[in-house]
Amino acid sequence: MKRLCLLRHAKSDWGDPVKDDFDRPLNARGAKAADFMAGFIANSPFRPDTILCSAAARAIETCAPLAARLGETVPIFYRDELYHAMPEVMLDEIRHAPDHTQTLLVIAHNPGLVLLAMALAEDPDEATALRIAHGVPTGGFIVFEFDIERWDDVVEGKGRSVFFGRPRDLMAEENG
Structure with a gap:
């Protein structure tokens, strides 16, 4: 069995109108959410063995607190191909995972991430389907399980x- 986790980058900063989209960092709320999600993921049953991360600044900054918690034993591959990738490109990257x-955790962007989640889902329960269909919010985290031995066998x-x-x-939930 393989487990695929999808994480949308946290909220980015739109304060500098001349900054290229690829280079936009996280805003304060996004940094807080990235740090929280890092703790959640690192302490969950969904702790990744490998991370594929978009090379965009906001994705890298979303990954940084998780990388710090996981340590150097979890390889991270920063991929230009994941920047605003559509599902077929993301699937190609996933299928080449070790x-x-x-x-496997993939940190990427909408709309490709939500489209990939919709394509991968096998009969999701109604609540999950509605959440995915309405979009994966910044910092949103979805986990799928596949009855496969090799990543090359991931199918929609x-x-x-x-x-x-x-x-x-x-x-x-954590704050009660």
Whole structure:
């Protein structure tokens, strides 16, 4: 069995209108959400063995607190191809992940991330389908499980959706 986790980058800063989209950093709220999600993911059953991350600044900054918590034993591959990638490009990157990886985390962008989630889902429950269909918010985290041995065997419509979380909801749960 393989587990695929999808994480949308946290909220980015739009304060500098001349900054190229690729170079936009996280804003303060995004940095807080990235740090929270890093703790959540690192301490969850969804802790990744390998990370594929968009090379855009906001994705790298979303990954940084998680990388610090996971340590150097978890390889991170920063991929230009994941910047605003559509599902077929993301699937190609996923299918090239090392097969010794059991839990793979992909940090990327909408709209491709939500389109990929919709394509992968195998009969999601109604609540999860609606959440995915309405978009994966910044910092949103979705987990799929696949009955496969190799990442090359990931196919659309065969992923069991086992978790969907948003930073705001997860923070509220933690604070009781």
